[in-house]
Every structure is written in C-alpha cells, then in structure tokens.
Amino acid sequence: MTEFQQIERKQITFGGKPVPVAVVHPLDRASKAPSVLKGLVRGMRLTLGYFLRPWKVVTRQYPENRQTLRFPQRYRAMLTMIHDSQGFHRCTACKLCEKACPNGSIRVITQKGLLEGVNKLDQYIWRMDSCLLCNACVQACPFGALKMTHSFENAVYDRRLLVYNLNRYAGPPAKVLAAEPDTAKRRQMMEPRGRFDGPLPLNEGLKPVLAKTQESPVRETSA
Amino acid sequence: MMSVGQPAWEVVTVADRAEYWLESHWYFAVAYMILAVLAVAAMVVALGMGLIYGERKIAAHFQCRMGPMRVGYHGILQSIADTIKLLLKEDIVPERADKVLHLVGPFLTLVVTILILGVLPYSPLLQLADVSLGVLYLTALSGLSVLGLLLGGWSSNNKWSLLGGMRAAAQVISYEITATLALLVVTMFAGTLTLSGIVQSQAQGWWVWRAHGVGLLSMGLFMIAATAEINRTPFDIPEGESELTGGFHTEYSGLRFAFFFLAEFINMFVVAGITVTLFLGGWMPLRIGNWETFNNLMGLIPPSLWFLGKVVVMVFVLMWFRWTFPRMRVDQLMRLEWKFLLPIGFINLFAAAVIILCKWYFFPV
Numbered sequence: 051m052t053e054f055q056q057i058e059r060k061q062i063t064f065g066g067k068p069v070p071v072a073v074v075h076p077l078d079r080a081s082k083a084p085s086v087l088k089g090l091v092r093g094m095r096l097t098l099g100y101f102l103r104p105w106k107v108v109t110r111q112y113p114e115n116r117q118t119l120r121f122p123q124r125y126r127a128m129l130t131m132i133h134d135s136q137g138f139h140r141c142t143a144c145k146l147c148e149k150a151c152p153n154g155s156i157r158v159i160t161q162k163g164l165l166e167g168v169n170k171l172d173q174y175i176w177r178m179d180s181c182l183l184c185n186a187c188v189q190a191c192p193f194g195a196l197k198m199t200h201s202f203e204n205a206v207y208d209r210r211l212l213v214y215n216l217n218r219y220a221g222p223p224a225k226v227l228a229a230e231p232d233t234a235k236r237r238q239m240m241e242p243r244g245r246f247d248g249p250l251p252l253n254e255g256l257k258p259v260l261a262k263t264q265e266s267p268v269r270e271t272s273a
Numbered sequence: 274m275m276s277v278g279q280p281a282w283e284v285v286t287v288a289d290r291a292e293y294w295l296e297s298h299w300y301f302a303v304a305y306m307i308l309a310v311l312a313v314a315a316m317v318v319a320l321g322m323g324l325i326y327g328e329r330k331i332a333a334h335f336q337c338r339m340g341p342m343r344v345g346y347h348g349i350l351q352s353i354a355d356t357i358k359l360l361l362k363e364d365i366v367p368e369r370a371d372k373v374l375h376l377v378g379p380f381l382t383l384v385v386t387i388l389i390l391g392v393l394p395y396s397p398l399l400q401l402a403d404v405s406l407g408v409l410y411l412t413a414l415s416g417l418s419v420l421g422l423l424l425g426g427w428s429s430n431n432k433w434s435l436l437g438g439m440r441a442a443a444q445v446i447s448y449e450i451t452a453t454l455a456l457l458v459v460t461m462f463a464g465t466l467t468l469s470g471i472v473q474s475q476a477q478g479w480w481v482w483r484a485h486g487v488g489l490l491s492m493g494l495f496m497i498a499a500t501a502e503i504n505r506t507p508f509d510i511p512e513g514e515s516e517l518t519g520g521f522h523t524e525y526s527g528l529r530f531a532f533f534f535l536a537e538f539i540n541m542f543v544v545a546g547i548t549v550t551l552f553l554g555g556w557m558p559l560r561i562g563n564w565e566t567f568n569n570l571m572g573l574i575p576p577s578l579w580f581l582g583k584v585v586v587m588v589f590v591l592m593w594f595r596w597t598f599p600r601m602r603v604d605q606l607m608r609l610e611w612k613f614l615l616p617i618g619f620i621n622l623f624a625a626a627v628i629i630l631c632k633w634y635f636f637p638v
Binding site: 094101 | 339597598613
C-alpha cells in the first residue's frame with residue numbers, strides 16, 4: 051500500500067445520483083507497524099541462527115583441504131574418456147559429441163581399421179580453452195564413453211597444454227577388443243596415445259616442453 | 274541524586290586527580306594529562322583494530338562465511354596488516370578539491386569521536402573528565418560529527434561526495450531530535466546531566482526496566498536514532514555504494530580514508546557506551562532495589578567489567594542490525610523519523626513526565 055492509497059476514492063449514491071467521495075484511512079499504515087516489526091524480528095532470528103551454528107559455514111579453506119575435498123555430484127570440471135580396468139575405452143568414433151558441441155571444442159579424428167575395416171578412433175581432441183563444460187557431449191554419447199570429472203586444478207602456464215587428447219590408445223572400442231580372444235592380436239589393434247598427442251596450434255606446432263612439476267598436469271580424482 | 278542506603282560509588286576522574294595535584298606538584302597534573310592523552314590514543318587504535326576485526330568476523334558468521342582466516346590464528350593479525358597497508362597507501366587529493374577542508378573533514382570526524390571517548394564513564398575510577406553538562410555535551414558533539422562528513426563531501430568536488438555529505442547532514446539533523454528526546458527521558462529520571470551522576474542514579478536498578486516501559490521505549494528510540502547518526506546500515510544512505518559509489522568518502526584514500534573508517538568504527542563503541550551509560554547502568558552492576566544478597570553478589574564483579582560486558586553486547590546488537598536489515602531509501606528514512614519516531618518520542622517524553630510526577634516507577638526516590 052503506497053502512501054496515496056490511504057485515501058480511498060469511491061462513489062456513493064446520494065439522492066439517486068452517484069457522488070464521488072474520498073474516505074481517509076490515516077491509521078491503515080500505523081496498523082501495519084506490528085507486522086513490520088515482526089518481519090524485522092524474524093530477520094534477526096534468521097541471522098542469529100546462522101551466527102550460532104558455525105558448523106554450517108559454507109566457506110572451504112581450499113589449499114588446506116585438498117585431501118578432503120567434497121564435490122557436488124554433478125560438478126563438472128574436466129571432460130574425461132572412460133577407460134575400464136584393462137584400459138579400454140568405449141568410443142566408436144561416431145562423432146555425435148563433435149556435432150553436439152556448441153563451441154567446436156571437440157574434434158574426433160578417425161582412422162580406417164586395419165583388421166576389421168571400419169572407422170575407428172584415432173585421436174579424440176578436446177580443447178579445454180574453449181570448452182563451456184556444458185555437458186552436451188556427455189549427454190550426446192550413445193555409448194557412455196565420456197564423463198565429466200571433478201579435477202579442477204587445470205591452470206597451466208602454456209596455452210597449448212589446454213588441448214588434450216582424451217583417448218589413451220587409438221583403435222577399436224572395448225566391445226570389439228573383447229570379442230578378440232588372442233591377446234597378441236588385441237595388442238596389435240591398439241596404438242598408444244599420449245595426453246598431448248593432439249594438434250599443437252601455436253608456436254608453429256612445436257611441442258611444449260613439460261616442466262618436471264607439470265609431468266602430470268591433470269590430477270585425476272575419483273568420480 | 275545519590276541513592277540512599279547504598280554503598281557510595283565515589284567517582285574520581287583523571288581530571289580530578291590532576292586538579293588535586295595542581296596546587297602542590299603541578300608536574301603530576303601534567304603527567305596525568307599526558308597519561309590521559311596516551312590512554313585515549315591507545316584506546317582509539319585498539320578499539321579501531323578490534324572492532325574492525327570483530328565486525329568482519331561477526332558479519333561473516335551471520336552470512337555463513339568465515340571472514341579473515343589467513344593472517345595469524347583465525348585472522349587475528351588481519352587488522353594490523355590492513356592498518357600497515359592503509360598507512361603506506363598513497364594519499365590522493367583531487368586536483369580541484371578544497372585542499373584545507375579536504376583535510377579538515379576526516380580530522381574533525383575523528384576528533385569528535387575522541388572527545389566523546391574522553392567523557393564516557395568506564396568505571397568509578399576510570400573516567401577522563403566528568404563534564405557537568407554531560408548529556409548536553411554528548412548531544413552537541415554528535416551534532417558536530419556530521420560537520421566532518423559534510424566538509425569531506427563538500428570539499429571533494431565530486432557530485433557523489435556532495436550528495437553523500439548532504440544526505441548525512443539531513444539524516445543526522447533529523448534523527449538528532451529523536452535521540453535527544455530519548456536522552457531527555459533518562460535525564461528527567463536521573464535528575465542530573467552528568468554522566469557519572471546518571472550512572473549513580475541507577476544504583477537501585479537500570480533505567481531500562483526501572484522506568485516502567487518508558488525506559489525500554491526510549492532505549493529503542495535511542496538505538497534507532499543513534500544507528501542513523503553514525504550512518505550504519507540500515508541507515509547508511511550517506512555512503513550507499515549502490516547509488517553514490519562511496520558517498521562522502523568517494524575521493525578519500527590512504528590515511529584520510531582511514532580516519533573516516535576509524536571514526537565510523539569507534540562511533541559504534543561510543544554509541545554502545547552512551548546507551549549502556551544511560552539505560553543499562555553504565556559500570557553499575559545489576560542491582561535490584563534492596564535485595565541485599567543479590568546486590569552484594571553482583572557487586573563481586575568489578576564495575577569496569579560490567580561496563581565492558583554491556584558494551585560488547587550492545588556492539589554485537591549494532592552489528593546484528595547491520596547484517597540483517599537492508600538499507601532504507603531516503604524518503605523511507607525521513608518518513609520513519611518525522612512520522613513515526615518523532616511523535617512516539619514526544620508521547621514517550623510526556624508519559625515519562627507523568628510517571629515521574631506520580632512516582633510510578635520502581636524504587637522512586
């Protein structure tokens with residue numbers, strides 16, 4: 051109620067004719083004082099409740115609590131290709147994630163399979179520097195080959211180190227490999243790929259030199 | 274108006290001691306003066322740092338945060354680090370500013386605060402000077418404190434500063450009335466204007482409960498008005514960041530800004546101290562009429578601790594206000610004062626007069 055509404059304008063019939071009158075309610079605002087006070091008291095009770103429960107503080111002392119970090123379940127910091135216990139991934143190089151990516155941060159490079167004769171994954175390039183972490187690639191993948199992990203300490207001194215190769219080997223997905231009984235043949239189908247085996251866009255394609263401390267710049271945390 | 278049948282709380286101020294020595298050994302008097310000045314200076318520094326640290330910590334916990342945690346154990350040394358930073362910062366004066374007034378503004382604000390620190394009764398033996406017109410002196414000084422803000426805003430040659438200064442002036446002049454009306458109630462009950470006299474008049478009970486509701490109401494009025502006078506949220510429109518960038522201290526930096534900042538925080542202590550002195554018995558222990566045993570028990574805690582404890586509680590309440598209530602608009606501020614607090618204040622004063630005449634309050638003298 052604004053101040054002006056203290057004056058209520060209405061019409062009454064007087065002698066058969068409508069007459070506009072103004073009815074003044076000066077105490078309407080004053081009668082609201084108790085509810086206003088109640089609101090103030092409620093606010094103060096709320097803040098005091100926070101004050102008296104220091105264990106409910108949401109602040110985390112970050113560098114000190116690195117070992118005991120807790121993440122929300124859907125926290126997204128780093129795109130990862132899932133590799134099972136034997137080191138096999140599930141990517142069939144269908145490129146749906148590449149199409150789903152709004153920024154073009156993903157590039158799936160395929161190769162012709164030598165043994166089975168179909169397209170299979172060569173390099174899975176993910177550019178973190180242009181990634182939104184929007185999760186569209188993970189949702190697009192029909193094989194569940196991708197996931198977002200909580201590893202968030204991704205700062206590097208060289209921009210090129212933000213271009214990752216996500217697959218650890220080039221070759222067919224786990225399902226195809228599992229169908230092959232011969233271990234030696236399976237080995238033959240796989241070709242190792244490193245973390246930074248992708249294209250190096252800057253500095254005339256020279257490979258960046260990793261410092262000792264940056265040898266594993268990605269700290270893998272359990273999901 | 275000394276209470277009858279109570280142990281005499283003899284007040285000896287530092288000024289009294291100096292006066293005593295003045296005739297025989299004048300250098301003792303000078304020593305007392307120097308001691309007083311040093312004590313106030315130390316108090317300003319300690320209070321400033323302590324209150325800033327306290328405010329940051331308490332504010333943080335009101336908002337589910339932790340506040341300063343890095344410098345020292347739980348950030349205890351943060352204030353010292355900040356002080357050093359402020360001292361070393363460049364002191365920037367705007368080119369077209371009024372150089373003299375720009376310096377006088379923060380200085381005056383701090384001086385007024387220190388002048389009030391000098392008359393507050395901390396304990397019967399710890400008071401620098403007992404001004405015979407104590408309450409009037411407080412009222413006059415709190416009116417003067419706005420001059421510093423106004424000068425600062427005016428001399429900065431900045432429209433935001435000017436608006437902030439003007440707002441401060443309008444606000445303080447308005448709320449001064451309510452504060453004075455609330456002070457008058459206590460003055461009438463106590464029958465004296467000296468601050469130590471007011472404290473002594475509460476030997477049978479603090480005015481906040483002894484005065485039959487009038488005391489409680491006038492304490493509420495005074496707290497609201499005082500919060501407005503020291504420009505704290507919810508009445509901090511003179512420096513409303515969302516509207517005036519920084520208000521009157523937009524153009525201040527370094528040590529001059531530190532003066533404003535320091536004065537703002539010590540003012541919080543001063544307001545708490547005045548409230549405690551007038552309504553909560555100052556250094557007087559919690560005493561109820563002629564309950565001998567209870568009074569003696571309460572008297573075991575020394576008066577200075579009583580004062581300190583009460584002030585800490587009041588400062589906490591002020592901080593609690595600040596971190597709970599949102600800032601008011603200018604028109605809401607004026608409406609609250611002139612349409613609500615002022616009529617209530619006058620009615621309260623009248624009711625107090627009636628209560629005193631009819632001796633309806635507890636333990637009338």
